[in-house]
Amino acid sequence: MNRLALPMIRLDNLTLGYDRHPAVHHLSAEIPAGALVAVVGPNGAGKSTLLKGLAGELRPIGGRILLPELPAGGLAYMPQRGEIDHSFPVSVFDVVAMGLWHEIGAFGGLSREQRGRVRAALAAVGMAGFESRPIGSLSGGQLQRARFARLMLQDAPLILLDEPFAAIDSRTVDDLVELILGWHDEGRTILTVVHDLEQVRRHFPTALLLSREPVAFGPTAEVLTPERLARARRLSEAFDEHAHECHIEELTVAVAPDVGAHPHAHDDGHAHAEGHGHAPARPATHAHLAPRPRRGLPRH
Amino acid sequence: MFDLLIAPFTEFAFMRRALAGCLALALGATPVGVFLLLRRMSLMGDAMSHAILPGAALGYLAFGLSLGAMTIGGIVAGLVVVFAAGLVTRASVLKEDASLAAFYLLSLAAGVMIVSLRGQNLDLLHVLFGSVLGLDDASLLLIAGIASVTLVCLALLFRPLVMECFDPAFLRGVSRWSPVAHYGFLMLVVVNLVSGFHALGTLMAVGIMILPSAAARLWAKGLPALLLLAVLFAFGSGASGLLLSFHVDVPAGPAIVLVCGVVYFVSLLAAPGGLLAGRLPVRHHLES
Structure with missing residues (x-):
């Protein structure tokens, strides 16, 4: 060993x-x-x-x-039901881009290259073209795909x-x-x-x-x-x-x-x-x- | 037409002040109201507005109708209720609405009792319904200052706040911003309620926060459009309410809130998210 x-x-x-x-x-x-x-x-x-417990939500x-x-921030956790508010007026692109938090933080802007990666992540989950759709219009399966795209952008070694x-x-x-x-x-x-x-x-x-x-x-x-x-x-x-x-x-x-x-x-x-x-x-x-x-x- | 719409503002300084106050409230308090609405905390805004009463009343009791004392008292009382309710929510089985309701009811009762200890009914009316037509320089500066601070804070908090509203679990997972966004936002609610209470009184301050936001929500699909529309509705209602009050000789505060209500009802009927839109027969549906 x-x-x-x-x-x-x-x-x-x-x-x-x-x-x-x-x-x-x-x-x-x-x-x-x-x-x-x-x-x-x-x-x-x-x-x-x-x-x-592993995600640190339970002591x-x-x-x-x-x-x-x-490493710090190296853990990506996708809870079963999440607490997503489906009626919130955000686009699919914005939701997926949240996965880049570890790069842009609370104040950073999205570079052209990062926008490209958001679109690539959406394409990778089979949702190219959905960028500007409101999140509330997605079906259950599509929403799960979008969550996977967001997870992908988190680029975490532990998932x-x-x-x-x-x-x-x-x-x-x-x-x-x-x-x-x-x-x-x-x-x-x-x-x-x-x-x-x-x-x-x-x-x-x-x-x-x-x-x-x-x-x-x-x-x-x-x-x-x-x-x-x-x-x-x-x-x-x-x-x-x-x-x-x-x-x-x-x-x-x-x-x-x-x-x-x-x-x-x-x-x-x-x-x-x-x-x-x-x-x-x-x-x-x-x-x-x-x-x-x-x-x-x-x-x- | 000029006489009807413009002349009151050019001829009378108190109308100009009132209009400036409405603009500041529309820019500061209404965006906060949009987030209250999106966080499903509209009624919480109402509860908070009652919670600031005893602080303002204590300030009034100690120093009379003093702007500074009533402002500071109101903000302190509001923050105490917010943090006490937050503490109870986190440490007991009570949910946020229950713990907040308990604190604001006590707070309101204490406030009314304190006001009645000294003042006449006229003073109580001032506290409850404000005095938008009697804004002096100091009050106006205070309202404008709070609006400016609010806009800066909202700009700084915008991304964490949107994420906290949309998916708080995710925000908790990727950062420590969740409590900052939550409590920072509640503090903004408190200071804007105090700001609104100088112009419109504790009972009406929530009106200019929530009603334009609810009306705008019926029209707008995206968040930027929603914020912009809500501010426009709020300022439009403010100006119209002042004119109504001027020409028909009714109290300005209720007039402003009632005009907000008219905007809301019209939106409810006409807007794509309203009552009628989903019930009209569809002549041609789309291909996909």
Whole structure:
């Protein structure tokens, strides 16, 4: 293993959640630079929460997220539903040009060359000629294409996409997948929440299967096995509104004083959750991926 | 015709001052109103206008009808309500409208009580309905100064503000401008309400912000056209309202706002975004 290359993302015993209920529970993983990872799992498995946490919109309630290689502003995050106001009077061109914020900031003007890049990005998503249309006149698929064009201009080494294919027709999905694969070829690190497992098997070399607990992480074929998918389903169904406090800790973390009353508290100071009742399938979770060779797909 | 439209302004200095005040309000307050409208905060403008009342009233109580005291009091009260409501919104389960409503209702009640502690009803009327025909030099300078500052701030904030309105999540993702745009904008709302309240009073100040903006929104497709049209509507209504007040001898503030209302209703009927446009039968639709 190449020790010199730092991973793009290191998740260190990460727990994310709302109101103390974990939505992502004790996730440890290293995602190397250039990986194309599909984040899969049932509804409520914590997929969106994980992306929110990575994007810095949600503070971890346990553990850490480390992004050692990421330059400032190097993260582009596309939330599932965004907060876009469709009735706002802006043109498609203006919306896509927002992707150039890291170059022009709040006050800079657009150079001729930058205008050209905005038009090129629109053309790349199949929306040449839509520049002056108001954003409210776009269909759902066209709006998603415009958001991809904006993302493209952000030129970020780390891209997080939350269900980019939800409620989008198959032809648009195919085009968007091609764009994602193109970014992968350029060496960007991409995490995408996807629901269509066939799509994941076909296009995504790596998968992270979540069900609040991390179920598996590694090469897609090894992650999306029937047993693991069934396990993910089982875990997602076992939600307890009045859950007890969880006291799985890294050994180095001080243990809270009120541990005694807890039914699954441990007095043996175990190293980690191995063998524990709701411990995830650890081996795959800690998988370190070798940098994979660039894809050789013919470009259209 | 000349006698009807021009002579009042050439002959009477107070009409000229009032016209200058209307121009300043149209240039400063109306663009702010456009963004209030686009942010779906039109009613919030109304709430804010009530929130500045106790500050102005305290200034009035301490120093009488003093321009500086009432202005500073109004701005301070407005900012306190804005930031307190913002704090409550971020730190509790209440949404912005609820927390703001709570603060402005308290603020309004306190304001009315403070005014009634000393003043006669006439003073209260002045605070509520302004005195556009009685603008002195100091008030006029204040209104013009606030309009100038507003235009400069809007120019500086324009891009972050548009992004904050259109896609706040994206702006948060790429920069730290989101709170600057949000609170900077709210501060502009407060100072312009105070500016408008000198001319039109607390209740009417929102009128010249929102009504021309709403009318212009029915006509304009793009943001620049929208801003320009709203300013034109506001200034046109201001001038017409003053003339109406002059010839028919009605209070100027309500007259201006009512003319804004006429523009709004005409737009509602005639504009492409209005009531009728979508209901007329289409003779020939387009090929694609």
